[in-house]
Amino acid sequence: MEVSFVDLVAQYEELKEEIDSAVLAVLRSGKYSSGEQVSLLEEELAASCGLKYGIAVNSGTDALKISLQALGIKEGDEVITTPFSFGATIEAILQNGARPVFVDIEPKTFNIAVENLESAITKSSKAILPVHLFGQIAEMEEIREIAKKYDLKIVEDAAQAIGSTRNGLPIGSWGDAAALSFYPTKNLGAAGDGGMILTNDEELTKRAKALRVHGMYKQYFYDEVGHTSRLDEIQAAILRVKFKKLGQWNEARRQHALIYDRFFEGTDVTPPYVLPETTYHNYHQYTIRHPRRDALMAYLTEHGVRSAIYYPSPLHLQKAYAHLGYKEGDFPIAEKTCKEVLSLPIHPHLSREQVEYAADVVCHFVAPKAGV
Numbered sequence: 001m002e003v004s005f006v007d008l009v010a011q012y013e014e015l016k017e018e019i020d021s022a023v024l025a026v027l028r029s030g031k032y033s034s035g036e037q038v039s040l041l042e043e044e045l046a047a048s049c050g051l052k053y054g055i056a057v058n059s060g061t062d063a064l065k066i067s068l069q070a071l072g073i074k075e076g077d078e079v080i081t082t083p084f085s086f087g088a089t090i091e092a093i094l095q096n097g098a099r100p101v102f103v104d105i106e107p108k109t110f111n112i113a114v115e116n117l118e119s120a121i122t123k124s125s126k127a128i129l130p131v132h133l134f135g136q137i138a139e140m141e142e143i144r145e146i147a148k149k150y151d152l153k154i155v156e157d158a159a160q161a162i163g164s165t166r167n168g169l170p171i172g173s174w175g176d177a178a179a180l181s182f183y184p185t186k187n188l189g190a191a192g193d194g195g196m197i198l199t200n201d202e203e204l205t206k207r208a209k210a211l212r213v214h215g216m217y218k219q220y221f222y223d224e225v226g227h228t229s230r231l232d233e234i235q236a237a238i239l240r241v242k243f244k245k246l247g248q249w250n251e252a253r254r255q256h257a258l259i260y261d262r263f264f265e266g267t268d269v270t271p272p273y274v275l276p277e278t279t280y281h282n283y284h285q286y287t288i289r290h291p292r293r294d295a296l297m298a299y300l301t302e303h304g305v306r307s308a309i310y311y312p313s314p315l316h317l318q319k320a321y322a323h324l325g326y327k328e329g330d331f332p333i334a335e336k337t338c339k340e341v342l343s344l345p346i347h348p349h350l351s352r353e354q355v356e357y358a359a360d361v362v363c364h365f366v367a368p369k370a371g372v
């Protein structure tokens with residue numbers, strides 16, 4: 001049996017008629033940029049999180065970058081974040097001229113360890129950028145307490161967490177802004193790039209809306225240096241069709257996760273740890289830990305099961321960010337995690353049989369839990 005890691009064609013096929021007609025309607029309208037589809041998508045996504053404003057941009061990276069810029073993050077400022085994330089998280093900080101300051105992660109959830117946060121705060125700290133990694137929302141009540149105490153902004157990297165909740169509250173409920181990505185493989189993916197800022201902050205909204213079009217508050221008057229970062233009408237139209245399915249698709253991921261959890265009981269596989277505060281996990285990834293990760297991955301490939309490593313190396317050890325001056329050993333939990341994690345196929349278009357097969361292949365390879 002073959003078990004794919006992503007299947008964007010299956011996603012399209014499920015909605016083919018609706019997507020085709022939505023795309024054609026945009027093509028026939030002649031309105032390709034900054035039109036009704038984008039405005040409606042902004043309203044629908046903001047409303048789904050109980051928020052007032054959505055600002056659609058060109059990517060998740062831009063959603064982070066423009067959020068930080070609109071909050072006044074600039075050269076010399078420090079932004080506290082996790083070393084266990086996608087590079088975009090810190091590009092957004094660096095491209096604003098600010099400095100990312102890493103805090104090691106909590107080994108069970110893979111998210112920033114809140115007990116280490118305060119020790120990273122300096123006079124230059126201006127913001128915290130928590131990442132809701134693999135779909136589980138970070139420990140936001142604690143992060144918000146600390147942000148309040150030191151007067152720091154919060155931008156949530158929610159690129160992987162659309163649909164997730166913590167203590168009943170969705171993404172964007174804790175910070176000044178949350179950033180979404182519509183990269184095709186995200187839980188809500190476009191047929192290309194896209195992203196959105198979600199917020200309740202009217203000032204931030206005004207500024208972000210200007211920044212996405214070259215810093216223009218009024219046409220052809222540039223008040224600050226901005227970006228070209230619009231979302232296309234075609235992408236917005238596709239996203240609006242897919243958004244109606246998101247709840248169902250996230251639910252399919254959760255059903256797959258339950259199958260894996262059940263299979264891995266009593267083995268030495270460490271399944272994803274779901275905090276009691278996590279009231280909904282969108283399972284953007286189902287990421288296990290295993291001491292013989294590389295051999296397990298090869299075994300899965302041999303048996304037709306695709307898997308992926310998110311992420312093979314922490315950000316503080318990457319070549320592009322060497323100038324930050326971090327070294328091996330600085331964030332031992334993130335470093336060890338990179339050697340043990342493996343994400344298994346969990347996309348919504350897998351059948352129950354495929355997930356059971358993948359789980360079974362894992363179980364054939366791994367050992368019983370020590371002492372069992």
Ligand SMILES: *Cc1c(COP(=O)(O)O)cnc(C)c1O
Pocket residue numbers: 059060061062085086088089131157159160180181182183193194195
């Ligand atoms: C995908 C992703 C981003 C960036 O989104 P793009 O749309 O690819 O720019 C940022 N942070 C995290 C954690 C992501 O997974």
